[in-house]
Amino acid sequence: MKYGYTFLILSIALIVKAQSPPTALFSVSDTVICEGDCIDFTDLSTDNATSWQWIFEGANTGVALIQNPSGICYSTAGTYSVTLTARNLTGTDTLRKTGYIVVNPKPQPLLSINGFVISVLESYSSYQWYAEGVGGNPDVLLENENDSTYCIRHSGTYYVIVTNSFGCSTTSILIEKHYMLRQESSPCTTAINETEINPVSIQPNPSSGMLFVSNTSPTNYVVSLTDMYGRVVFEKGFFGTQKQEINIAFLAKGVYFASVIMSESRVMQKIMVE
Numbered sequence: 229m230k231y232g233y234t235f236l237i238l239s240i241a242l243i244v245k246a247q248s249p250p251t252a253l254f255s256v257s258d259t260v261i262c263e264g265d266c267i268d269f270t271d272l273s274t275d276n277a278t279s280w281q282w283i284f285e286g287a288n289t290g291v292a293l294i295q296n297p298s299g300i301c302y303s304t305a306g307t308y309s310v311t312l313t314a315r316n317l318t319g320t321d322t323l324r325k326t327g328y329i330v331v332n333p334k335p336q337p338l339l340s341i342n343g344f345v346i347s348v349l350e351s352y353s354s355y356q357w358y359a360e361g362v363g364g365n366p367d368v369l370l371e372n373e374n375d376s377t378y379c380i381r382h383s384g385t386y387y388v389i390v391t392n393s394f395g396c397s398t399t400s401i402l403i404e405k406h407y408m409l410r411q412e413s414s415p416c417t418t419a420i421n422e423t424e425i426n427p428v429s430i431q432p433n434p435s436s437g438m439l440f441v442s443n444t445s446p447t448n449y450v451v452s453l454t455d456m457y458g459r460v461v462f463e464k465g466f467f468g469t470q471k472q473e474i475n476i477a478f479l480a481k482g483v484y485f486a487s488v489i490m491s492e493s494r495v496m497q498k499i500m501v502e
Contacts, residue, residue, distance in 0.1 A: 249319025250277040252312045256329070262396035263334045266301040269310070273321070277314035285309045286331065305333040332394035339388070339400055341485060342498070346403050348376045352390040360385040360402060404487070430486050434500035439474040439486075441466065452487040453479075453499070476501060 253272035261267060269292075271280055282292040286308035288301045302308065308331065311324040338349040348355060357373035359382075370378070378386060385404045391397040429442045430451070441451055443466070451474065453462040461479060466472050484499045 247316060247318045248275045250275045250314040250316050250321050252277075252314040252321040252323035254310075254312050254323065256310070259328060260330045260332070261302060262332050262394065263305050264301065264303060265331075266299045267329070268298040269296060269300060271295045271312070271314070273312070273314035275316060277316050279315045281313040283311040284329075286329070302329065302331040305331050307331070332396050333392070334396045335390050335392040335398045337388065337390045337398060337400045339403055340483075341403055344380045346378045346380065346386060346388075348388060348390060348400070351376070353393050354391040356389045358387055358389070360387065430488070430497055430499065433497070434502045435476060436502045437475065437477040439476055439499070441472040441474060443470075443472075449488055454485050454487070455482070 251274045253274065255270050255272060257268040257270075258265075269282065271277070273280070277295075280293065280295050282297055284290055284292070284297075284300055286302055286304060286306055288303055289297070292300070307327045308329045309324060309326045310328045311322065313320060313322040335350070335352055337352070340347050340349060355374050355376055357370040357378045359368040359370060361367045378388065380386065385402050387402050388400045389397055390400065431440050431442070443449060448465065448467050450463065450465045451472075452460060453474075453476070454460050461484070462474065462476065464474070479501050481501050484501060486497045486499050488497070
């Protein structure tokens with residue numbers, strides 16, 4: 229008996245697609261920002277990149293090795309480039325975007341106070357004045373107070389938010405003014421009565437080296453001197469009616485403001501140093 233065999237040969241072709249090197253691509257949450265702002269970067273590289281190296285020129289964080297860096301902050305105005313190198317098992321690709329991030333400067337408002345009028349010394353695109361909240365209350369936006377000057381109508385602490393032509397904003401220093409007017413709620417004009425009830429006097433004014441403080445009330449009080457920018461340059465407590473001396477020979481020539489702080493009031497006096 230004869231047997232016949234039939235052989236079936238199967239040819240199986242296994243096709244494996246080789247992985248390509250990545251193409252580095254990325255985006256950012258914002259390309260035009262202000263000093264101090266932070267932005268987020270997103271990796272868009274192709275072909276399954278497995279590692280990343282970012283270089284952020286001008287940023288507080290110069291290098292990052294993660295896929296999607298966030299919170300990258302820029303403190304200095306300028307135009308900066310960003311570079312991403314993406315890698316996988318088969319290759320590397322680098323993308324550099326020159327001048328990609330534009331960081332605009334923030335305003336640096338300087339304030340002066342003359343009597344009841346606070347002035348911003350530079351010109352900006354917009355101004356908004358606020359009164360600081362008292363006793364834990366929120367700050368108060370002063371409606372329709374959008375000029376470079378603000379005339380104080382009530383005792384309190386004030387500041388302004390200014391915005392420059394780049395759309396960048398800054399909050400100014402605090403300016404404090406306390407006084408007791410005969411009609412404190414009267415409209416503030418250039419002709420306002422600046423009469424202040426104050427048992428403490430500071431002489432001479434102008435002064436070239438010494439100030440003499442006299443008090444008619446036997447109570448504690450503090451004398452504080454600030455410059456035109458609101459910086460405290462002298463502060464000392466006193467008691468009673470004895471005349472006190474304050475040596476201001478260390479101060480530069482110019483305008484200063486003396487605040488006399490008592491238990492129930494605070495008044496301010498402009499002092500000229502010659």
